[in-house]
Amino acid sequence: MTHLPMLLDEHDLAGALEWLETQPPYAIADEIARMDAVQSVVTFRLLDKDRALEVFEELEPVDQQEILEGLRDQAFRDLVEHMDPDDRARMLKEAPAKVAKRVLAGLSAHERQMTAALLGYPEGSVGRFMTPETVALQQELTVGQALEVVRRRGGSAETIYTLPVVDRSRRLTGIVELRELVLSEPGAMVRDLVVTAPPMARATEPAEDAARLMRETNVLDLPVVDSEDRLVGLLTSDDAFEVIEAADTEDVARQAGSEPLERHYMSASVFRLSRIRMLWLMLLLVAATLTVSVTQMYEGVLEEVTQLALFVPLLIGTGGNAGAQAATAAVRALAVGEVRTSDLLRVIWRECRTGLLLGAMLAVVGFLVGSLFVGWDVAAVVALTLIVICAWASTVGGMMPLLAKKLRIDPAVVSAPMVTTLVDATGLVIYFSTAKLVLGI
Amino acid sequence: MTHLPMLLDEHDLAGALEWLETQPPYAIADEIARMDAVQSVVTFRLLDKDRALEVFEELEPVDQQEILEGLRDQAFRDLVEHMDPDDRARMLKEAPAKVAKRVLAGLSAHERQMTAALLGYPEGSVGRFMTPETVALQQELTVGQALEVVRRRGGSAETIYTLPVVDRSRRLTGIVELRELVLSEPGAMVRDLVVTAPPMARATEPAEDAARLMRETNVLDLPVVDSEDRLVGLLTSDDAFEVIEAADTEDVARQAGSEPLERHYMSASVFRLSRIRMLWLMLLLVAATLTVSVTQMYEGVLEEVTQLALFVPLLIGTGGNAGAQAATAAVRALAVGEVRTSDLLRVIWRECRTGLLLGAMLAVVGFLVGSLFVGWDVAAVVALTLIVICAWASTVGGMMPLLAKKLRIDPAVVSAPMVTTLVDATGLVIYFSTAKLVLGI
Numbered sequence: 001m002t003h004l005p006m007l008l009d010e011h012d013l014a015g016a017l018e019w020l021e022t023q024p025p026y027a028i029a030d031e032i033a034r035m036d037a038v039q040s041v042v043t044f045r046l047l048d049k050d051r052a053l054e055v056f057e058e059l060e061p062v063d064q065q066e067i068l069e070g071l072r073d074q075a076f077r078d079l080v081e082h083m084d085p086d087d088r089a090r091m092l093k094e095a096p097a098k099v100a101k102r103v104l105a106g107l108s109a110h111e112r113q114m115t116a117a118l119l120g121y122p123e124g125s126v127g128r129f130m131t132p133e134t135v136a137l138q139q140e141l142t143v144g145q146a147l148e149v150v151r152r153r154g155g156s157a158e159t160i161y162t163l164p165v166v167d168r169s170r171r172l173t174g175i176v177e178l179r180e181l182v183l184s185e186p187g188a189m190v191r192d193l194v195v196t197a198p199p200m201a202r203a204t205e206p207a208e209d210a211a212r213l214m215r216e217t218n219v220l221d222l223p224v225v226d227s228e229d230r231l232v233g234l235l236t237s238d239d240a241f242e243v244i245e246a247a248d249t250e251d252v253a254r255q256a257g258s259e260p261l262e263r264h265y266m267s268a269s270v271f272r273l274s275r276i277r278m279l280w281l282m283l284l285l286v287a288a289t290l291t292v293s294v295t296q297m298y299e300g301v302l303e304e305v306t307q308l309a310l311f312v313p314l315l316i317g318t319g320g321n322a323g324a325q326a327a328t329a330a331v332r333a334l335a336v337g338e339v340r341t342s343d344l345l346r347v348i349w350r351e352c353r354t355g356l357l358l359g360a361m362l363a364v365v366g367f368l369v370g371s372l373f374v375g376w377d378v379a380a381v382v383a384l385t386l387i388v389i390c391a392w393a394s395t396v397g398g399m400m401p402l403l404a405k406k407l408r409i410d411p412a413v414v415s416a417p418m419v420t421t422l423v424d425a426t427g428l429v430i431y432f433s434t435a436k437l438v439l440g441i
Numbered sequence: 442m443t444h445l446p447m448l449l450d451e452h453d454l455a456g457a458l459e460w461l462e463t464q465p466p467y468a469i470a471d472e473i474a475r476m477d478a479v480q481s482v483v484t485f486r487l488l489d490k491d492r493a494l495e496v497f498e499e500l501e502p503v504d505q506q507e508i509l510e511g512l513r514d515q516a517f518r519d520l521v522e523h524m525d526p527d528d529r530a531r532m533l534k535e536a537p538a539k540v541a542k543r544v545l546a547g548l549s550a551h552e553r554q555m556t557a558a559l560l561g562y563p564e565g566s567v568g569r570f571m572t573p574e575t576v577a578l579q580q581e582l583t584v585g586q587a588l589e590v591v592r593r594r595g596g597s598a599e600t601i602y603t604l605p606v607v608d609r610s611r612r613l614t615g616i617v618e619l620r621e622l623v624l625s626e627p628g629a630m631v632r633d634l635v636v637t638a639p640p641m642a643r644a645t646e647p648a649e650d651a652a653r654l655m656r657e658t659n660v661l662d663l664p665v666v667d668s669e670d671r672l673v674g675l676l677t678s679d680d681a682f683e684v685i686e687a688a689d690t691e692d693v694a695r696q697a698g699s700e701p702l703e704r705h706y707m708s709a710s711v712f713r714l715s716r717i718r719m720l721w722l723m724l725l726l727v728a729a730t731l732t733v734s735v736t737q738m739y740e741g742v743l744e745e746v747t748q749l750a751l752f753v754p755l756l757i758g759t760g761g762n763a764g765a766q767a768a769t770a771a772v773r774a775l776a777v778g779e780v781r782t783s784d785l786l787r788v789i790w791r792e793c794r795t796g797l798l799l800g801a802m803l804a805v806v807g808f809l810v811g812s813l814f815v816g817w818d819v820a821a822v823v824a825l826t827l828i829v830i831c832a833w834a835s836t837v838g839g840m841m842p843l844l845a846k847k848l849r850i851d852p853a854v855v856s857a858p859m860v861t862t863l864v865d866a867t868g869l870v871i872y873f874s875t876a877k878l879v880l881g882i
Contacts, residue, residue: 024640026657030778058657147623154624161602161620161661178619179602182588183595199465215686216467216499218679220602237678238659244682245656248689249773255693256769256857257762265774266784270791274798277766281831284762285803289810291754296814302750309743309750313732313757313865320761321698321725321858325718328697332690333706337471343707350711357715362726369730373737390722416697416857417762424754 004031008039013046020046029058032067033264041070053082061091062263065099077106084158085111086131086239089118093128126210127203129243130224130233131158136166137176139194144186150178159236162221165194170230172223174198200225203232208247211240212337251335254412255328257284284417290425291316298432304441307374311382312428314366319389319427320420322358326351326397327419331411334401344402348395355394359387381438385431392430393423445472449480454487461487470499473508474705482511494523502532503704506540518547525599526552527572527680530559534569567651568644570684571665571674572599577607578617580635585627591619600677603662606635611671613664615639641666644673649688652681653778692776695853696769698725725858731866732757739873745882748815752823753869755807760830760868761861763799767792767838768860772852775842782847788839796835800828822879826872833871834864 007016020028020043028047032040032055044067047055056064056079068076080088080103092100092115104112114132121127135157137146146163154160163181165174174194184193199217201210203224214222214235222235250260257280261268295302295312302308330347333339339347363383370379397419401411435441448457461469461484469488473481473496485508488496497505497520509517521529521544533541533556545553555573562568576598578587587604595601604622606615615635625634640658642651644665655663655678663676691701698721702709736743736753743750771788774780780788804824811820838860842852876882 024658030657033779058659151624154620159620160623178623179595179600182601182619182623183592215682216471217465218499220678237661237682241656241678241682241685245685245777249777252693252696252769252773255696256765258766258770261770265770265779266787270794270798273770273791273795274802277763277795277799278802281759281762281766281799281803282806285755285759285806286810288755288758289813291758292751292810292814295751295754299747299751303747306740306744306747309753310733310736310740312750312753313736313869314726314729316754317729317732317757317761317862317865318722318726320758320861321722322718324697324858325699325722328693329699329702329706329714332693336686336690338474338706346707350714353711354714354718357711358718358722361715361719362722365723365726369727369733372730373733417765420761421758424758428754 004043005035005039008042016043017046020051025051025054026058028055029063033060033063034266036267037066037070040066044070049078053079057083057087060264061094063267064091065095068095068099068103073106076102080106081108081111084131085114085118085133086129088115089128092119093123121203124207125204126201126207126224126235127232129207129239130203130235131239132233133157134164134231134234135160136164136170136231137190138167139165139173139189139191141190142186143181143184143188143190143193146176146190147181147186150181159221159234162219162223162234164223164231164234165190166231172200172225172229172231175223177220198223201235202227207235207243210235211243211247214240215244216337247335251331251412254410255331255416257281257417280417284421287418287421288424290421291428294425294428294432298428301432301435301441305378305435305439307378308381308432308435310373311370311378312431315382315385315389315431316424316427318362318386319393319423322355322390323393323397323419323423324416326355326394327401327414327416328397330398330401331414334405334411339402341402341406344399344406347398347402351394351398352391355391356387358394359390362386362390377439378435381431381435384438385427385434388430388434389423389427392426393419396423396426445484446476446480449483457484458487461492466492466495467499469496470504474501474504475707477708478507478511481507485511490519494520498524498528501705502535504708505532506536509536509540509544514547517543521547522549522552525572526555526559526574527570529556530569533560534564562644565648566645567642567648567665567676568673570648570680571644571676572680573674574598575605575672575675576601577605577611577672578631579608580606580614580630580632582631583627584622584625584629584631584634587617587631588622588627591622600662600675603660603664603675605664605672605675606631607672613641613666613670613672616664618661639664642676643668648676648684651676652684652688655681656685657778688776692772692853695851696772696857698722698858721858725862728859728862729865731862732869735866735869735873739869742873742876742882746819746876746880748819749822749873749876751814752811752819753872756823756826756830756872757865757868759803759827760834760864763796763831764834764838764860764864765857767796767835768842768855768857769838771839771842772855775846775852780843782843785840785843785847788843789836792835792839793832796832797828799835800831803827803831818880819876822872822876825879826868826875829871829875830864830868833867834860837864 135153161178163176174196175198176193180193200223224233226232253260259276363386366386367379367383370382400414404411404414602619604617615637616639617634621634641664665674694701700717804827807827808820808824811823841855845852845855
């Protein structure tokens with residue numbers, strides 16, 4: 001697609017400069033995110049001042065730090081001074097102490113104060129993602145006066161499309177959309193355009209909840225208040241979008257039994273990739289020793305009918321798949337708010353029946369496949385096992401995420417592999433005891 | 442959380458009505474989505490006209506149809522006439538013919554024409570999600586004149602915050618944000634405020650690509666043009682948000698080896714849940730017969746050293762987990778645009794090394810665990826196998842999604858279970874041949 005790294009490797013400065021001038025900021029940011037620290041700083045320095053800021057704003061916090069560490073004081077100050085307070089706060093959160101100190105030192109008093117305020121909110125809370133620069137209105141104003149206020153104070157605000165309406169003590173009483181002001185007569189009263197009791201969020205609540213609320217209510221920006229309902233900021237759509245995308249990426253990673261990467265895939269080192277996957281693989285390996293002792297328990301049965309060994313991978317594999325399907329469906333349904341922990345029993349009942357139905361259908365195929373390799377008796381064992389395993393796996397898979405949420409654990413942590421490993425061991429018990437029963441061992 | 446269904450079951454009409462009056466539209470829509478057809482129509486009829494429309498707009502297409510089928514003509518007409526053209530088009534796309542006919546018949550000429558136009562675009566394309574009702578400006582206007590145009594024509598538009606600028610033949614030349622107009626002097630020229638060459642999309646391209654572009658560029662609305670670059674509409678943030686959420690839900694489902702549900706989890710029937718999961722379970726079961734024949738191939742080895750059977754579930758389980766981690770990471774990286782198909786070789790190289798590193802660490806634990814149950818020689822086999830399996834699984838898992846994309850298959854379809862099943866069979870070959878080598882069978 002692009003040749004920037006190549007151009008740099010070939011020291012084709014002219015070519016690189018031309019590429020940088022013709023590409024949009026997000027595309028340049030995309031390239032920089034894929035480079036190592038040195039290359040990205042070099043590239044960044046090739047940009048002229050205005051473009052540099054645009055590109056910088058498109059970068060992830062980690063990449064922003066890389067750049068900053070490679071810049072001289074003046075360029076450094078210009079950059080951090082012009083960042084949005086919420087972006088800056090998010091970057092500082094993860095920045096090494098010496099970078100953070102240098103950033104805060106470089107800021108004007110006003111900007112430093114805003115940043116400090118945002119950093120005061122708990123990690124992952126709305127306060128960390130909101131913009132404190134809003135244009136608040138009083139409802140006694142006329143539309144004409146209100147538009148005057150917007151003109152006077154709107155320049156520094158991140159958005160002027162959602163205008164919070166507050167009383168004398170800055171308590172939020174509602175919102176007015178700029179759209180309404182523009183489309184109304186200058187003489188009309190703001191009071192008559194206010195949306196009272198709009199969706200809002202507390203600065204201390206989790207950002208993901210607020211973002212999902214915006215998604216459900218389709219509001220452009222969400223007013224954010226403190227514990228006394230005083231206006232403290234606005235959560236804008238693009239930040240909400242970012243919050244949800246990050247949350248989903250995290251869920252996806254967790255569902256495959258690895259920690260979130262929190263970095264661009266192509267620029268993450270092999271060690272980092274290994275680190276985020278190691279923990280779970282190790283835990284699951286240890287958990288899997290359960291399957292070893294179960295198999296050992298039934299070694300007698302296996303020696304009696306060695307053919308049973310043939311179907312172990314197939315049976316636990318199928319159980320694992322059924323469990324993973326149910327678990328993933330439950331995790332997603334929880335994430336988008338379709339399922340609540342209070343639905344636990346209903347979910348169990350649904351999944352149990354679904355599993356039975358699936359198992360019954362698979363049993364038919366299982367029996368046919370089985371009789372290709374072994375006698376009908378062992379094949380029957382395989383078929384029966386499929387029914388029980390599927391019902392069991394679906395039930396467990398659907399149940400565990402809800403239980404996790406009840407226990408305030410991230411449901412995504414009850415990941416498909418976790419369910420799979422659990423179902424592996426129990427599945428073996430089901431398989432071998434069915435065998436003993438049917439084959440009368 | 443809420444008691445609406447309970448209230449209805451108890452025929453507590455007063456209670457239900459009070460609940461409906463106190464809840465926000467999206468919460469009511471949420472409840473209706475969880476109900477069966479009859480209950481949801483009953484509930485919907487309890488709403489007064491204005492609330493009914495608000496709630497209706499929050500519903501998914503499938504639920505909207507349920508409601509419509511239960512309404513009399515007048516109420517029916519009012520609803521469909523007031524829907525946004527793009528929402529209406531999306532609902533009609535999935536509606537049964539008789540509903541669709543009734544809807545179109547109920548519409549005013551203007552609305553019908555707009556809807557027909559949107560339905561003309563391919564399924565899943567930008568055209569299906571954009572709003573055709575925009576306020577386009579000419580760049581010769583002054584800010585004051587432009588605001589006049591907005592006031593006159595903005596009432597019917599879905600958004601007036603992004604104002605496309607077009608030439609005499611409606612070709613898109615740029616955009617102006619309402620923000621700029623409001624903050625500028627009435628005498629200023631629109632020409633000087635235009636953002637030329639803004640991010641834009643063709644009406645026929647996939648909606649997901651356009652939505653991801655908006656996400657990357659942080660634009661509020663994306664202008665949509667036809668093949669001659671003439672303005673045909675705007676893709677608004679909330680629709681883009683919806684597109685990406687749907688795409689992610691689909692990916693998540695596919696990665697667990699099931700088809701997307703395309704319906705509220707709690708209102709989907711057990712049969713529907715089974716249907717979307719059946720296909721993959723069946724395919725994977727058939728694929729898993731490969732493991733049966735592989736095991737059969739090595740039956741001799743198994744009978745020689747029955748202890749080898751103990752570690753089969755653990756080994757293929759671990760291989761499956763490592764493969765799933767790599768596959769999921771690759772699918773997500775592709776989805777958010779961090780990885781491109783041109784990165785194939787780099788991804789293979791990264792994943793191969795990551796797998797080796799993980800395998801080496803797991804081998805240590807594997808050896809210790811192994812020697813708890815069996816002699817050091819078999820334990821050594823287990824350890825060696827872990828290294829090879831992990832490297833192999835990570836490589837395959839990381840590679841397959843990119844290959845799929847190259848072949849224009851949805852990478853998410855190369856789901857974790859698919860990788861797992863593949864790795865199961867090959868893993869067994871690795872295990873048994875290592876055993877033959879080390880134990881000299």
